Amino acid sequence: MKGLLYKDISIMTRSFKGNILLLVALYGVLILVTREAYLAYAMTVVWGIYVASTINYDEQAHWDAYAATLPVTPGQVIGSKYLLCAASTAIGAVLSRALVFLAGVGGAEYTLGILVCAEVSVLMNALLMPITYRFGAAKSRAYLMVIVFAIVFGACFAAQEILQNQTQVGIAGMNTTLQAKTALIAGIIALSLLLTAVLYAISYTICVRVYAKKEK
Template sequence: MIALLTKDILTLKKVGVKFAIILALYAVIFSSSGGVAFLSAFIIIFSAMLIVNAFAYDELSKWDTYALSLPVTKKQIVLSRYLLGILFDTAGFLISILLALAARKLDSELSLIIYCFFAGSLFIMALMMPLLYKFGTQKARIWLIVLFLAPTAGAALLKNLGINFSALSSISNATAELLTIIFLPAALLLYIGSYFLSCWIFQNKEI
């Protein structure tokens, strides 16, 4: 398991260096202009999206075919990729916290933003990884665009049909706080469920 994680980290080493350079540039630009919230969101989402690169490199090198000749199971291969996703996402979360502390901008509002983006990125990965295992990186990207555009398109359609969304503004602060608190646990549960779905897809996939 550790060897599989190490392989992915070493494979993404060059991407990580480029990310560090971009991060340093954005940190100078947005920290000086007060855009720490945007920078935090960028770091967390970009960290989560690194997992797509890991899948892409594996496809190019036909890694899965080679990996199955090693003393590892398909479930272990999938588990290592999900652990990698958590590792990257948590790293992005911690970097965001440290940058906010360094910029002396870590108040309750920014903490909430970072928390929501951390949970949201887990939610995105939970939806994304079964698609990557099922369709591969190229086709999965198309499905992801469709998936994330669907709520926007649906909301626009309902609005055109005259359905009023003003009732959403009447949600109490207590309800809003509760929804925020359960966002991360719900995302974690979805992530665990996504792992089992990816295991099932990978088990039945011909390689």
């Protein structure tokens, strides 16, 4: 597993070093100058997506054929990708929050926003990696666009329904205590993290099966 992680980290370092440095420098300066937190949100998502791009390099180098001769299991090969994705996203989220803090833009809402973006990044990789291993890097982009569009459309529709329901409730909804709101938000965060972890585990299981069939 350590060797697989080192291989992927080496690919990212050599192939994306310039992009990552530019990303951090450009977004960092813009965040500090404009004091706009949405740039930190974007950086969090982009940071995690880089890991999935290493699959393209594996495909070009016919890495799967070579990996089949090594004493590693499909679970270890895929596990290194998923582990690195989670670690990379976490690093991006921490860095984004640090830049927001240095910009003097405080508030728990920014931390929550970065956390949500980190979850989106992880879920996008969870969708992308099984599709990429199944259909190849070229076709996976088209499938991902359709899936992301469906998710965004569904989220917007759900948000609209929630807002309409809140409007119908009216003044009664405004009488909710601050403690109840805080508890509700904490519950939603905990539930979303749990759901993300479950979906990530399901994606890993599917991806291992896809990769194992691909080896045969």
